[in-house]
Amino acid sequence: MTSERNRKLPLSPQQALVAAICNAIRQIPRGRVSTYGAIAKAAGYPRCARHVGRVLKQVDGLPWQRVSGSGGRISLRGEMAMEQRFLLEAEGVHFRGRRVNMKAFEHRFVRAGGKTPGTARKKRLPRK
DNA sequence: CATCTGACACTAT
């Protein structure tokens, strides 16, 4: 790596967001599926699920097919949905009607230092 | 600079 470029890294917060999301998506193994919200959270940007979609379309080289909506629903429209479904099935992911069988194919993001699974409880912000 | 839209999620009905 060109250490010259590593000097300062003027990465904008937005670029960091994209990089984080990109990284999270790349962590999804083949035959596995994740959701926008999960990726956003894993990237460190909860509630930014929308940005995940934007990154997927803008950034090339990402397994976009492994990303679906909440509950395994395909948020795509038209033929893109069929394409995603086709690709996922090709990877071994099974579908249940219009949704993905998340029960068996949802990928779990591992957090650095994540020990004692179960103790690691995610805090859900109470609204209202 | 203001407004709308979007590969979403969540809650309520």
Add this chain to the structure above:
DNA sequence: TATAGTGCCAGAT
């Protein structure tokens, strides 16, 4: 289960 309303943030017009 399906539909509607609301919140979120960035890009496009």
